[in-house]
Amino acid sequence: MRHHRKVAFVFTILFSLVNTLPGLATEAQDKVYRIGYIIGSIGHATAIKRLAQVYMHAGLMVEFVPLPAQRSIVWSDSGELDGDAARVPAIEKNHLNLVRVGEPVNTLRGFAYSTNPALAKTFGGSVKELAGLEVGYVTGVRWAKGFLSGRSAVEVATYPDLMRMLARGRIDVAIATESSADEILAKDYPATTNMIKLAPVLYQTGTYHYLNVRNRDIVSLLEISIRELSSKENTNW
Numbered sequence: 665m666r667h668h669r670k671v672a673f674v675f676t677i678l679f680s681l682v683n684t685l686p687g688l689a690t691e692a693q694d695k696v697y698r699i700g701y702i703i704g705s706i707g708h709a710t711a712i713k714r715l716a717q718v719y720m721h722a723g724l725m726v727e728f729v730p731l732p733a734q735r736s737i738v739w740s741d742s743g744e745l746d747g748d749a750a751r752v753p754a755i756e757k758n759h760l761n762l763v764r765v766g767e768p769v770n771t772l773r774g775f776a777y778s779t780n781p782a783l784a785k786t787f788g789g790s791v792k793e794l795a796g797l798e799v800g801y802v803t804g805v806r807w808a809k810g811f812l813s814g815r816s817a818v819e820v821a822t823y824p825d826l827m828r829m830l831a832r833g834r835i836d837v838a839i840a841t842e843s844s845a846d847e848i849l850a851k852d853y854p855a856t857t858n859m860i861k862l863a864p865v866l867y868q869t870g871t872y873h874y875l876n877v878r879n880r881d882i883v884s885l886l887e888i889s890i891r892e893l894s895s896k897e898n899t900n901w
Contacts, residue, residue: 692882696725700736701749704822706843711750711769722889732821733804747875752807761877767890768870773842776862789864797836807867808839
């Protein structure tokens with residue numbers, strides 16, 4: 665008798681799941697997910713191109729919203745947006761309403777940039793070596809803030825603003841994501857030979873798509889989609 669009751673109980677759970685999951689899938693497919701990305705960030709431009717493929721491959725609709733870096737992550741955390749395009753891992757420690765999609769969508773490398781050739785010869789990658797210099801970075805870029813370890817620095821809204829300040833001598837060093845800084849230098853300052861990327865690399869990691877916790881039901885779908893699209897056979901990734 666007890667055996668029959670256990671079988672009936674398990675069957676009831678399975679029946680409920682079978683009838684519930686199609687409803688969840690339909691709801692996800694009917695929704696347009698609003699994802700924030702950073703204005704002027706080449707890394708985020710690459711991320712949203714890939715995420716457009718990822719969502720389409722998963723059968724989901726997506727809209728990308730250009731925002732300053734800090735606002736994108738704050739609105740994703742508050743639920744005003746459905747998520748943020750790509751951030752360094754562990755950002756969820758400070759934004760408790762965010763969940764990470766566990767497959768990277770891009771790779772981020774961070775460097776210091778300067779117009780000082782003497783600094784290029786001596787810089788070893790330590791924030792202590794920047795003592796006495798005016799340093800700038802983009803607000804909301806967490807790896808840059810972490811590298812600076814609490815020292816005072818000029819914060820600007822976008823990468824074009826940051827590199828413009830460096831070119832005009834308003835700051836001595838820019839702490840910047842390589843893809844964004846290099847693209848701006850190549851496009852806007854092709855004749856400027858004194859803009860130097862300082863070795864070594866300051867930071868390197870995969871970047872991950874983050875969703876507001878209310879959208880956690882699509883995390884596994886997106887992880888599967890990223891794995892399939894990022895395979896070696898896919899030359900469009």
